[in-house]
Amino acid sequence: GDSVTQMEGPVTLSEEAFLTINCTYTATGYPSLFWYVQYPGEGLQLLLKATKADDKGSNKGFEATYRKETTSFHLEKGSVQVSDSAVYFCVLSDLVSWGKLQFGAGTQVVVTP
Amino acid sequence: DTGVSQDPRHKITKRGQNVTFRCDPISEHNRLYWYRQTLGQGPEFLTYFQNEAQLEKSRLLSDRFSAERPKGSFSTLEIQRTEQGDSAMYLCASSLSTGPIYFGEGSWLTVV
Numbered sequence: 001g002d003s004v005t006q007m008e009g010p011v012t013l014s015e016e017a018f019l020t021i022n023c024t025y026t027a028t029g030y031p032s033l034f035w036y037v038q039y040p041g042e043g044l045q046l047l048l049k050a051t052k053a054d055d056k057g058s059n060k061g062f063e064a065t066y067r068k069e070t071t072s073f074h075l076e077k078g079s080v081q082v083s084d085s086a087v088y089f090c091v092l093s094d095l096v097s098w099g100k101l102q103f104g105a106g107t108q109v110v111v112t113p
Numbered sequence: 114d115t116g117v118s119q120d121p122r123h124k125i126t127k128r129g130q131n132v133t134f135r136c137d138p139i140s141e142h143n144r145l146y147w148y149r150q151t152l153g154q155g156p157e158f159l160t161y162f163q164n165e166a167q168l169e170k171s172r173l174l175s176d177r178f179s180a181e182r183p184k185g186s187f188s189t190l191e192i193q194r195t196e197q198g199d200s201a202m203y204l205c206a207s208s209l210s211t212g213p214i215y216f217g218e219g220s221w222l223t224v225v
Contacts (some may be wrong), residue, residue: 010196036216043218044156044204089155099146100169103155 002027006090006104013080013111021075021107023064023090032065033057033073034091038106044089047075080111115139119205119216125223126195133191134220138207145188146205146214147180151175156204162188195224 005058006023013019025031035047035057046056053068073090090104118137126132138145144163148156159178160170164185174180177195182188191197202219 044206044215044216046215049213091155093214097169097209099144099161099206099208099214100158101146101148101156101159101214106155107155 002031002092002094002102004090004102004104006088006107007081007104009087009108012111013109014107015082015111015113016079017111019077019080019084019109021088021090021109023073023075023104025071025073025090025092027041027071027092027094029094031092031094032094033064035050035062035064035075036089036091036103037074038087038089039081039103040086080109082111082113084113085109117205117207117215119203119217119220121220122218123221123223125225128197129194130225131191131193132195132222133189134203134205134222135222136188136190136207136217138187138205139215141206142209142215143185144208144210145182146206146208147188147190148206148216150204150219151200159190172199192222193201195222197224200224 003026032051034049036044037047048059050057050066056065064075087106089106091104120135125187146161147159150156162182180190204219206216208214
């Protein structure tokens with residue numbers, strides 16, 4: 001079945017550092033890919049999405065490009081802030097079963113001043 | 114606030130008791146989803162509705178679990194004869210067909 005693998009955390013960074021969270025997927029069809037973020041004590045928020053190969057999703061300084069050839073959707077941000085401390089989930093959804101999301105295990109990011 | 118709302122936010126119950134969670138989706142969203150998340154893990158799909166029809170159920174949803182969406186608006190998730198292994202956060206989400214999926218803040222269940 002479809003699955004998502006993302007790098008384990010925690011990832012600890014200093015403010016203004018560059019962030020990369022690796023994510024790869026396995027899917028039989030042509031999934032849409034998402035990054036969701038969960039801030040401490042809060043629910044899941046959609047951070048960005050990409051629906052087809054070579055699409056780039058971006059939001060709040062974060063970017064991820066849907067790479068079909070490497071089955072990857074790595075999340076990047078050029079300069080992180082303390083407020084970016086959260087758990088980030090790489091997520092996949094097939095169009096046929098839209099909303100039946102397949103989540104990665106999550107990567108905790110801790111940004112220190 | 115027009116987001117997905119869930120109630121109650123926290124529930125502590127004794128083993129063997131029944132609990133019910135309610136979810137109010139974003140207005141006009143025809144799809145509604147339930148997920149379960151345990152500490153340190155990503156959410157796992159439980160079931161989803163399109164309008165009032167329940168279209169798919171995960172095998173995680175044992176016969177002690179039942180979900181309804183009687184009028185195609187709010188939904189309830191009931192767990193009968195709770196067990197300690199049911200302790201988790203229960204997340205509700207909604208979408209307009211194949212549009213973006215928005216989550217509520219979740220309902221924490223602790224079974225003691």
